[in-house]
Amino acid sequence: MSDPDSLYYRYYYFNPTISVSSGQMFLWQQIGNSWYGTYGDNIVKFTVLDDGRTSNSDSGSNSDRDSNSSKDNKFEFSSYPEIQGWERKVFRLDDNIGKVLSILSNDALVHEAIKKYHGLRLMRQEPHQCLFSFACASNTNITMIRRMLMNLSKKFGTKLTFDGREFYTFPSTKSLNMATLSDLQACGVGYRAKTIKAVAKHLISGNLDTDHLIHREYEEAKSELLKVYGIGNKIADCILLFSLEKLDAFPIDVWISKAISRYYYWLLDESGDTKLDKLSKNESLSTNQYTAVSRYLRRYFGEYSGYAQQFIYYHMREIAGRRW
DNA sequence: GTACAGGCAGTAT
DNA sequence: ATACTGCCTGTA
Numbered sequence: 001m002s003d004p005d006s007l008y009y010r011y012y013y014f015n016p017t018i019s020v021s022s023g024q025m026f027l028w029q030q031i032g033n034s035w036y037g038t039y040g041d042n043i044v045k046f047t048v049l050d051d052g053r054t055s056n057s058d059s060g061s062n063s064d065r066d067s068n069s070s071k072d073n074k075f076e077f078s079s080y081p082e083i084q085g086w087e088r089k090v091f092r093l094d095d096n097i098g099k100v101l102s103i104l105s106n107d108a109l110v111h112e113a114i115k116k117y118h119g120l121r122l123m124r125q126e127p128h129q130c131l132f133s134f135a136c137a138s139n140t141n142i143t144m145i146r147r148m149l150m151n152l153s154k155k156f157g158t159k160l161t162f163d164g165r166e167f168y169t170f171p172s173t174k175s176l177n178m179a180t181l182s183d184l185q186a187c188g189v190g191y192r193a194k195t196i197k198a199v200a201k202h203l204i205s206g207n208l209d210t211d212h213l214i215h216r217e218y219e220e221a222k223s224e225l226l227k228v229y230g231i232g233n234k235i236a237d238c239i240l241l242f243s244l245e246k247l248d249a250f251p252i253d254v255w256i257s258k259a260i261s262r263y264y265y266w267l268l269d270e271s272g273d274t275k276l277d278k279l280s281k282n283e284s285l286s287t288n289q290y291t292a293v294s295r296y297l298r299r300y301f302g303e304y305s306g307y308a309q310q311f312i313y314y315h316m317r318e319i320a321g322r323r324w
Numbered sequence: 325g326t327a328c329a330g331g332c333a334g335t336a337t
Numbered sequence: 338a339t340a341c342t343g344c345c346t347g348t349a
Contacts, residue, residue, distance in 0.1 A: 023330080138331040144347070145330085190345025195332085232332050253330040275338085286339065287332095313330085 011093045015119025016046050016075055019091060022314050024242060025123050026133055026146050027153070027170070036167065037090075038153065040126035042079050043160065043167045044086050049074040080162040091121045095247075100304045104311070107301070109263050113311035117318075122310050123242065127210035128203065129170045130243035134235045135195040144188075151187035152176075176200040195230025202228050210244065218246045233290045241306040250298050250305040252290060255316040260293060264300075271296050 020028040020035055027038035034047040050073060077087045088094060105111040114120075125133070136148045149170075156171030156179060176184075177200035184193035202208035208228065213221040221244055225236040237251035252260070260268070268276045273292055285293060301308040 139329070139344075140331090140346080141329045141348095143329090144345095147347090185345080188346065191332095191343095192345075230332065234331060238330090251330085255330065284331095288338070317330090 012097050013119050014091055014093065014097070014121050015073075016087070016091060016121075017048060017073075018117060018119055018314075019121045019123055022120060022310065023142050023317065024310065025125055026142065026149050027129075031165075034163075036162070036165075038129070038167070038170050039079075039083075039086065039090065040129050041158075041169045042081055042083055042086070043162050043169075044079040044083070044090065045077070045162070046087065047076045047078075049076055080160065090124055092124050093121075095122075097121070100307050103302065103304060104308050107308065109259075109315070110301075110308050110311050113315040117311060117314055120311060120314060122247075122307055125243040126170070127214075127239075127243040128173050130239055131199050131203070131210070132171070132173075132176065132196060134238045134242075135199050135230060136189055136192050137235060137238070138192060138195070138230065138232075148187055148189045148192070152184070152189070155183070155187055173200055173203045177204045192230065195228075198229040199231070214245050218248050221246060222249075233287060233294070237294070241309070247306045248298055248303050250294055250301065250309045252285065252294060252297075253313075254284070255313055255320075256309060257285060259312050259316050260297065264297065267296050267300055268293065 017035065020037060025037065029036055033050065034045055037044050075087075077085075079086050101114050105114060132152075133145070133149055136145050136152075150168075152171055153168035156175045157168035159166060159168055161167070176196060179197075179200075181193045181197065184196055189196065199208075203210075208224060213224060216224075218240065221240055222236050225231050225239060226233075231239075234251055234253055237249045240246035241249035241251060250256075271292075273296075275289060276292060298305045
């Protein structure tokens with residue numbers, strides 16, 4: 001890479017476009033060449049500067065590059081109210097991505113996905129927003145979750161203007177705590193209103209403290225989250241991975257479940273765990289099966305299991321022809 | 325009309 | 338321990 005100012009050069013290549021479209025963060029929208037996202041009280045924005053410059057073959061370091069993304073776009077970042085350098089935090093540019101990808105490349109499937117979805121990053125979410133977002137995520141799909149969160153933001157967030165357009169901040173924990181069940185249900189969240197209330201109550205009372213959980217180990221933080229009504233294994237793992245710095249978390253949803261029975265069944269087989277015998281035909285996991293499967297996969301992928309999960313997840317959605 | 329979508333809690337076996 | 342069931346809501 002000849003341009004020392006390019007983000008590829010400074011941070012190892014990353015592609016915010018593929019990350020925001022991966023479904024790991026719900027409140028993003030594309031307008032023209034720009035993407036706008038809600039990050040708590042702020043609206044963050046990046047624009048793809050398509051300067052037509054294509055990457056040249058610089059001595060093999062690009063050999064893993066997917067041919068589809070051989071063009072190195074530049075990106076411009078801004079926000080309102082302004083947060084300097086938010087992209088570093090949100091796209092986890094502080095991670096040693098070279099090390100992460102190198103370790104995970106030991107697995108054949110993840111290695112393929114890394115090549116294919118070059119530049120995909122894990123995104124770091126604002127913890128309270130992440131908690132409430134996944135409180136809405138049970139038994140539904142991404143389109144519905146987006147709708148619920150947009151409705152909640154309109155009703156309980158603060159309107160602000162950015163680039164001459166209207167946006168809403170994410171609702172404060174306090175406002176969601178004060179809301180009644182029917183206020184929340186008016187946003188189309190249905191029975192999940194009880195989970196939202198439970199999360200708000202735990203946060204307001206100090207019973208659940210995200211700053212505290214960030215500094216605890218995976219197991220301990222997870223058991224705290226599981227005490228909240230409506231938060232189960234999968235949702236807790238998403239919250240841990242996306243906002244509480246648990247890169248070793250490995251959320252298992254139906255897509256990852258498919259990937260496991262297809263590509264990683266040998267791992268469970270090797271474990272000799274009898275309660276996993278029926279897993280190949282029945283892809284839905286009981287609580288105990290989830291815990292067991294999660295343990296083996298986390299042991300296999302190691303401290304960066306969450307990155308592996310993200311690449312596998314994105315891959316499964318892609319080959320299934322995702323639509324949202 | 326019916327099945328289903330990035331789960332979970334409650335209840336019955 | 339494991340299996341089964343209902344749940345809000347919109348879309349196919």
